[in-house]
Ligand SMILES: Cc1cc2nc3c(=O)[nH]c(=O)nc-3n(C[C@H](O)[C@H](O)[C@H](O)COP(=O)(O)OP(=O)(O)OC[C@H]3O[C@@H](n4cnc5c(N)ncnc54)[C@H](O)[C@@H]3O)c2cc1C
């Protein structure tokens with residue numbers, strides 16, 4: 001029997017983790033005609049939900065618990081997807097092709113999809129676990145943070161990344177005194193271009209958020225009741241706060257994979273088809289480290305786009321038995337009060353940048369090039385720039401030159417919106 | 431006639447809908463979706479349906495048959 005035929009052998013597919021990636025895998029499997037059992041196991045006590053609103057409209061009280069559920073979450077029984085709620089997978093046995101659940105049940109699989117996501121990184125300094133120190137990843141976290149933000153007078157956010165800045169902007173809008181402490185020399189250090197960081201810094205300071213860069217934290221200090229009272233830095237400064245949000249990034253949940261003997265290094269390692277080092281075991285979403293075309297190396301991406309597109313790719317690979325190569329233009333958007341940043345592509349390897357539009361107008365973009373080729377854009381309050389650049393990036397990824405070169409972008413009559421247009425709508429509409 | 435509905439709070443500014451159906455969807459400066467025309471005549475239903483399906487967080491619905 002050929003490998004291909006073996007790959008599409010029916011039998012239960014077990015999806016581990018019921019976040020965005022896991023849920024979309026289960027749905028896509030059913031939608032593309034997988035007739036056998038689909039088992040979705042999630043250790044949170046909730047139906048699958050969207051995380052982006054947790055730092056935005058849910059926090060702002062504009063959405064309730066039920067509103068953040070992923071569309072279709074309540075239809076799992078109708079789709080005959082067996083959903084195990086508040087249940088974790090304790091063991092993955094590659095030899096016997098079995099997963100063992102926390103309920104004691106064990107299930108033999110034909111395929112396993114690891115979609116275990118990530119958890120917040122924790123500070124390792126003294127006081128990191130004091131009462132009043134919060135994190136934000138789950139709906140349960142968001143419920144705590146929401147109540148806290150409404151009652152606290154002062155908040156220190158440790159970490160100037162997307163999640164930290166979104167929460168900071170929300171809290172500031174409630175009248176909370178907010179300070180952001182960032183360990184690097186700029187905000188959004190990991191995810192954005194320097195021009196974006198610079199603009200974000202000015203924006204957040206202008207709305208009254210205090211920001212300190214290059215901060216080394218030595219301790220979280222408590223009052224006599226054991227509640228956090230402030231953050232002490234290595235140079236001896238004490239930033240007082242009733243509440244501290246620790247938002248210093250996430251680490252992949254890879255223990256299960258590691259115990260099973262799969263290759264793990266900053267996430268579960270997969271190949272260009274999102275297959276792990278074991279047959280019939282796949283990994284996707286925040287937990288998976290895959291070969292990214294733009295970076296010419298393995299990386300983990302943390303976005304809804306990545307979770308959804310990888311989920312659909314793997315579902316189709318399982319159903320068809322023909323894996324193919326996963327390729328997609330990554331993008332992410334972040335709404336921080338009145339500031340919206342949209343990023344597409346990946347800029348880790350860029351060697352030149354071109355600023356497009358006028359930063360002082362509040363809306364502008366920065367284009368990043370690797371040689372003559374566009375590799376990414378950060379668009380600030382400029383969705384049209386973002387869309388045009390994303391189309392260019394998609395064309396380039398598919399091997400169609402777009403004509404947008406570094407030289408072109410530097411010319412005085414350059415208009416980004418002229419590129420990446422869908423050609424001749426009349427012709428395409430057929 | 432079909433009608434487009436936006437599920438509040440879900441849009442993450444992907445622009446996928448705009449990419450597919452520019453006549454029906456746009457984005458504000460905050461990148462959140464703006465519906466340009468709510469009513470969809472029969473001839474455009476297929477296009478708008480594709481746009482609605484392209485949304486990664488199901489922030490859009492097409493109602494009525
Ligand atoms: C506050 C916040 C705001 C965000 N905003 C945006 C945004 O605006 N735009 C954007 O694109 N992205 C945003 N993101 C990121 C995005 O939500 C993630 O990239 C996405 O959720 C990843 O999905 P996932 O399924 O890979 O992982 P997760 O959503 O983490 O899901 C993994 C699930 O698996 C469970 N699990 C782990 N191990 C086991 C086990 N052994 N057994 C059973 N279950 C297990 C976990 O508990 C979890 O429920 C945001 C994230 C957060 C936290």
Ligand code: SF4
Nearest residue numbers: 441442444445447485
């Ligand atoms: S596709 Fe969905 S998330 Fe993207 S802009 Fe349209 S409504 Fe918003």
